[in-house]
Amino acid sequence: MSTESRPIEAVNGHKTQKLDPTNGEVSRPPWEEAKSTFIQPPEPGWTFGSGANHTHASASAAATTAKHVAIDPFAPDRKALDNYRLLVSGVVPRPIALISTRSPDGTVENLAPMSFFQMVNIDPPILAVGLTSSLKEAKDTLLNLIQARECVINVVSEGFIEAVNATSINAPYGVSEWDVAGLTPVRDCQTVSCARAKESIFSIEAHLESVREFTSRSNPGKKSGCLVLLEVTYFWAREDALNEDKNHLDLAVCLTCTTPDE
Numbered sequence: 645m646s647t648e649s650r651p652i653e654a655v656n657g658h659k660t661q662k663l664d665p666t667n668g669e670v671s672r673p674p675w676e677e678a679k680s681t682f683i684q685p686p687e688p689g690w691t692f693g694s695g696a697n698h699t700h701a702s703a704s705a706a707a708t709t710a711k712h713v714a715i716d717p718f719a720p721d722r723k724a725l726d727n728y729r730l731l732v733s734g735v736v737p738r739p740i741a742l743i744s745t746r747s748p749d750g751t752v753e754n755l756a757p758m759s760f761f762q763m764v765n766i767d768p769p770i771l772a773v774g775l776t777s778s779l780k781e782a783k784d785t786l787l788n789l790i791q792a793r794e795c796v797i798n799v800v801s802e803g804f805i806e807a808v809n810a811t812s813i814n815a816p817y818g819v820s821e822w823d824v825a826g827l828t829p830v831r832d833c834q835t836v837s838c839a840r841a842k843e844s845i846f847s848i849e850a851h852l853e854s855v856r857e858f859t860s861r862s863n864p865g866k867k868s869g870c871l872v873l874l875e876v877t878y879f880w881a882r883e884d885a886l887n888e889d890k891n892h893l894d895l896a897v898c899l900t901c902t903t904p905d906e
Contacts, residue, residue: 680895717861724862738762741773742798742808744829744838745788753829753839754784755811755821757800769876771797771850778867779857789872793852794836797874798844802899807843835877845885845898849878 687697701708717727732738741761745754760774775786782790789795800808807825815821822829822839829839833849840847853873860868881890885897 680899682895724860724868732759740800740808741771742800742811742841742844743773743785744796744798744840745785745794746792746838747788748792750837752784752788753820753822754788755825755827755841756785757808757812758785761797764873770853771848771874771876773797773872773874774869775872776869779855779870780867782870786870786872789852790855792837794838795850795852795874796833796836796838796840797848797850798841799846799848799898801845804841804843833878833880840880844880845882846893847880848876849880850874850876 685697686699687694690697704710715730716722738759739761741758743754743756743758745756746752758773758775760776762772764770764772775783777783777786779786779790785795804825804827807827810825811821811827813821813824815824828842830842831839833840835851836849838849840849851874853875855873856871857867858869858871860866881893882897885893887894
């Protein structure tokens, strides 16, 4: 967090990340290289009024006979965590934003991944980020956003996903997530004072447009999260991924990483 960072070993006493046996990582198949490409839809000859394609029936053994179950998110015996787990397994994939922020005096920097992230408007370009924190209990990213009103959103790709995951650690004060991740801060932004990540193929400078705070339904009176709207002020795109008109990125180069079913 601080620009005067302590050694990386200060974080949990080690430098390496190991596969977590408690969530099934060890039993998963190993990583496979795969090229991204655009393919045809399942039914290229689909016409208006044709309904679902052939993959609908093959989604599961009971796909054609299974009934839908109605779920009340605020049922007395249902926890907020149940709603979270249901949503993150159903609303997929979701892009990941690695957000770089800085305190107004420049003494504290923060780097954190956010999976509640999406674009919501084009003119002006507006991005939305959701944070599960109240304004009163704001952590570094939200606190810096509110105070400095600026950030850099680094779009995450497969080439540095382990480093991004490392930035989600609850680092002690004085430990820089930049050092923990081993990512490269580049301090050449045009409209903000935050650094962008060199490893990100597409980075976006942005200013804070607005913040909306939400009140918990399960704990009335308690603030449970915030929606942050950010107005884009500058783009950074790596030239090997950018077309000549500067309006399209090559998916095969970007290899953008999204959150899978959790």
